[in-house]
Amino acid sequence: MTVRIGVIGTGMIGRDHTRRIQQVLSGARVVALSDYDPAAARAVQAGLVPEAQVFERSEDLVASDQVDAVLVCSTGATHEPYVLAAIAAGKPVFCEKPLATTAAGADRIVRAEVDFGKRLVQVGFMRRYDAGYRMLKQVVDTEIGAPLMVHAAHRNQSVPESYATPMAIHDTLIHEIDVLRWLLDDDYVSAQVVFPRRTRHSHAGLADPQLVLLETKKGVRIDVEIFVNCRYGYDIQCQIVGEEGLANLPEPMAITLRKDARLQNALLVDWKERFIDSYDVELADFIAAAARGTAVGPSSWDGYVAAITSDACVEAQESGKIVPISLPKRPALYDQG
Amino acid sequence: MTVRIGVIGTGMIGRDHTRRIQQVLSGARVVALSDYDPAAARAVQAGLVPEAQVFERSEDLVASDQVDAVLVCSTGATHEPYVLAAIAAGKPVFCEKPLATTAAGADRIVRAEVDFGKRLVQVGFMRRYDAGYRMLKQVVDTEIGAPLMVHAAHRNQSVPESYATPMAIHDTLIHEIDVLRWLLDDDYVSAQVVFPRRTRHSHAGLADPQLVLLETKKGVRIDVEIFVNCRYGYDIQCQIVGEEGLANLPEPMAITLRKDARLQNALLVDWKERFIDSYDVELADFIAAAARGTAVGPSSWDGYVAAITSDACVEAQESGKIVPISLPKRPALYDQG
Amino acid sequence: MTVRIGVIGTGMIGRDHTRRIQQVLSGARVVALSDYDPAAARAVQAGLVPEAQVFERSEDLVASDQVDAVLVCSTGATHEPYVLAAIAAGKPVFCEKPLATTAAGADRIVRAEVDFGKRLVQVGFMRRYDAGYRMLKQVVDTEIGAPLMVHAAHRNQSVPESYATPMAIHDTLIHEIDVLRWLLDDDYVSAQVVFPRRTRHSHAGLADPQLVLLETKKGVRIDVEIFVNCRYGYDIQCQIVGEEGLANLPEPMAITLRKDARLQNALLVDWKERFIDSYDVELADFIAAAARGTAVGPSSWDGYVAAITSDACVEAQESGKIVPISLPKRPALYDQG
Amino acid sequence: MTVRIGVIGTGMIGRDHTRRIQQVLSGARVVALSDYDPAAARAVQAGLVPEAQVFERSEDLVASDQVDAVLVCSTGATHEPYVLAAIAAGKPVFCEKPLATTAAGADRIVRAEVDFGKRLVQVGFMRRYDAGYRMLKQVVDTEIGAPLMVHAAHRNQSVPESYATPMAIHDTLIHEIDVLRWLLDDDYVSAQVVFPRRTRHSHAGLADPQLVLLETKKGVRIDVEIFVNCRYGYDIQCQIVGEEGLANLPEPMAITLRKDARLQNALLVDWKERFIDSYDVELADFIAAAARGTAVGPSSWDGYVAAITSDACVEAQESGKIVPISLPKRPALYDQG
Ligand SMILES: [Mg+2]
Ligand SMILES: [Mg+2]
Numbered sequence A, B, C, D: 001m002t003v004r005i006g007v008i009g010t011g012m013i014g015r016d017h018t019r020r021i022q023q024v025l026s027g028a029r030v031v032a033l034s035d036y037d038p039a040a041a042r043a044v045q046a047g048l049v050p051e052a053q054v055f056e057r058s059e060d061l062v063a064s065d066q067v068d069a070v071l072v073c074s075t076g077a078t079h080e081p082y083v084l085a086a087i088a089a090g091k092p093v094f095c096e097k098p099l100a101t102t103a104a105g106a107d108r109i110v111r112a113e114v115d116f117g118k119r120l121v122q123v124g125f126m127r128r129y130d131a132g133y134r135m136l137k138q139v140v141d142t143e144i145g146a147p148l149m150v151h152a153a154h155r156n157q158s159v160p161e162s163y164a165t166p167m168a169i170h171d172t173l174i175h176e177i178d179v180l181r182w183l184l185d186d187d188y189v190s191a192q193v194v195f196p197r198r199t200r201h202s203h204a205g206l207a208d209p210q211l212v213l214l215e216t217k218k219g220v221r222i223d224v225e226i227f228v229n230c231r232y233g234y235d236i237q238c239q240i241v242g243e244e245g246l247a248n249l250p251e252p253m254a255i256t257l258r259k260d261a262r263l264q265n266a267l268l269v270d271w272k273e274r275f276i277d278s279y280d281v282e283l284a285d286f287i288a289a290a291a292r293g294t295a296v297g298p299s300s301w302d303g304y305v306a307a308i309t310s311d312a313c314v315e316a317q318e319s320g321k322i323v324p325i326s327l328p329k330r331p332a333l334y335d336q337g
């Protein structure tokens, strides 16, 4: 069976997922496109998938009987209604992060999906599909004993003036919030944010770097350095310290060069390259599950927990206090992986 | 357009390529299967592609008007006739190595393709599609100046008793013979083989390790260690020394672990894992070109040169001498890439 | 001039420094020994330096006109009086850490030395003499811009039952307290201690691991993981994140081995090996300065600051609070390096 | 006992050894100096050791009853007569390489020492004292089984016009010739030299790079790349491949820096820094043995074997042939280590 996919939102990521489905992956094809700017949708249609239908209204795309499954790649504020519409239609839906712009919105999606009684939503936390994190999870599960601490870093070469202090949580830490829960099979109970001296390469609206301290239910202590004007590259670090040993996320593959009195590897500078392969894998997972009428991978619940945790981290940024995090009981629908 | 593919030979690699085309890659589907053991073909049909037709005779598969392009995955001795049949039918054909079991056979394929006037054949030298080698080629082309030397190694954990001394060339070195020509954009002019003390882990019919010394037209000196009972893992090393610097093939990605008084990375032990991603990429390249009615990547000419070079290396094994290698003029058909 | 040295305390470290002065280093010889157990002093005399005089009372050793300079290697509680005696005698004195068991005691030494008007005391903070830390300081001073954060770890394979929670500060963190001030040319303004889940390899009296968070005057944020039952080895990590780049303390030199399906380096398990070369260098520095009648390197002031900082860290362990650290004005005597 | 040392030749290395004995090492002092240019000797006397006596004739220095042991640091052609004079006087003598400028000269020294009946000569092959090579030897002896192959490289950033093709053997490979014999506990039986394309950074009188292939009695095959205008730094590589695993000489300790889109370590560019610590260790070994009236470490025999092997390598450079190497029986005096 070939899964017929409708793509909502044809900006950079929507266009890229369309290309992926049409030209790279087996098992699906894009049959419908929509965008708040219909000309944008038509441009993607013309360039990548002439046989697709362009819908003026995304609600109609979701409802179309030509569409088996939906990709939500539109602007964040529209994610909630489109995901709810897909659930209402009983169609698998892949939603780029954030699942919703508020925890309450994410909660509404969780409730709708629980009421429907089957998983339909996959959230675009692509790091869970990265080969390095998958190798790390395998080692954490089998080699290093109970995890005790995590030392992580999320560094960008630079960010524009529009990137303000809370975005360090919502746009940057959000990835660690999800992937560390998954790596540790654990949840957060508190957050604290500490501000080092500001780099001279930051701007007025951004305290950069930041150090986020998280504590989990099982007692793991996590420190994540967020440093988005680090100058030297895009660099993701993750070290898990366990009772029996210590494991590190691999560096991206690079050529070791001896030249100019240096032993040197090029570092990535563009974040888009770092997890590019994982987009293929996450969508392949979505397609395979959608062919069975369901969804796997990062769930609505994961999106909801990420929203609650982010809110606590932003409160910790503002208050300077240790902010407790508490979650409602997880619905049984989300008990499997 | 979806390329309709016929697969000849449904052993391990034929089955795997079938799975790849059906379940992983976009743009093609398997419509026909054959094997000298028709039951084997039917087993793959049943497990992976029920809608495909099983042909008793591979010649009929090649000729079928349901088949746009052919994969030759049968035993080595049958490659030449099937590839010649595909060329006669004007169909793109992907042929696992070797292209032919003799240089004369490979030459016949080259002549047929030249007579046809368009490239139709891609040989399964998958290393050219490996991400590490591609990064290395990019660095060799831009960063290290003119190449002067190559230090390479091809090590296997162990080989069975059936692996005899000449197989170190035909089955093992063959990959370096092709990929180093491609990396250096060069050809070989002589070969010498030197035999170190034999490891106690070898057997009577195999001189292991061996050191092969190759010289190229441009004067590059290459040494390749072949050590197929090295005990510790499957390990491919390649270092290019240029006038301005030196570059190394990356190690496969691995988790660095601190445990048991060791800083340690697991090494691969199974050769099948080492280049597994490159099979996807080489077939995607084949499918894309086949959709245009042609072939790209490693050519018949590359297969022919590999055959001539292998023969010289085996002669060097036997004689202990420096054996000259000479090639006829390359047909213009193969001038691009 | 050959510096004539008296060694107080002939336990493991006193014996080792005696061997070092006699058999390794130029410029000094041991002429006097004392120990609270005179038999121990005589054993060292017999084994290493028969020509030395054994004193019953260490005060007499300090006062002897045969002695130009003093090494205090006795038990911690006795350091203060012996150092004060050496200052009173105007003799250079090398004192193993701690300089005194209380900040008040260290302060008395600082005052005595300031009153004397010339530096006479070197404290045994050997890491400042380690080749790796020296290379790191050079890079921090010239390559990475203003330091913003430090991520450090101090891990031991295991500790005995006698090692209790506060010793993580007094015996373990004490080295980072000194060496990070020196690396950063900075002082601490607050301390916080966070306790992850306890490793199952710890014992009742020890919360292990611990995470110590320090803040400096210049705004640098430091996190130091202390994990003294980490099982895998003795491991000292130090990463400095600056405005322009990031630098790491080198790993100790080790042979990279490919064996048993692992790419592996042996890790140190015995802390005594980690900084063994730096003991030679620190004593050479002491001897060279003593020949000029003075002292260089880690000073009384550094010992005093370490004592105050340690006290704050222990208070932070006990209270769970962020504990402020304030220092009196540094006497001008200590303004140079 | 303090060993009283006479230094012959007060150029760069003689001055440096004088400083080492006076200011760094325990157990010896320089009491006599000589140089073919007496003003040079007097300059070293004035700068480093005013109490030493300057001899007009080095023969008188050797004969002086104030001198217990001799360092020969003069120009190569004078080594043989001074070493023979020291043997005649029964005095331990440390001789910088080469032991003699011809194999016949080295043989005369061996015979004189054998006739004397006790080891008196240490040759300045300092790599045996390098911490990295010592760690490598320990691993080769215990971890990797029987050695089968060695892959080595000796690279310099650049050399002056005066450096001609044979110097690649006499001045460069000479270190590998000695240290590989010692690492493998083996001797050479043949040599071959292969010339890759010449780097554009070489000059008319120098074929650069070169690849030297050595074979040992035990059947080990060694390849050593010599590349003395490699541009990027001074780089010494050594990999030993054994029946059970593979070990590498460690890289010199360096700070890993993330900066300018590079993960980078500085490489050494000045060969004098690479083995600087090993000079201290080799002289400490000489002093300790000289105090007992004998010598240890690299022997006259080792110097003689290095001379014979070098001659064969130069012949291999000139002839392009595989040149056999044969040695007389080793005198029993040299049977220990
Ligand atoms: Mg995504
Ligand atoms: Mg293939």
Ligand SMILES: [Mg+2]
Pocket (backbone or CB within 6 Å): C096, C097, C124, C125, C126
């Ligand atoms: Mg000390």
Ligand SMILES: [Mg+2]
Pocket (backbone or CB within 6 Å): D096, D097, D124, D125, D126, D279
């Ligand atoms: Mg030397």
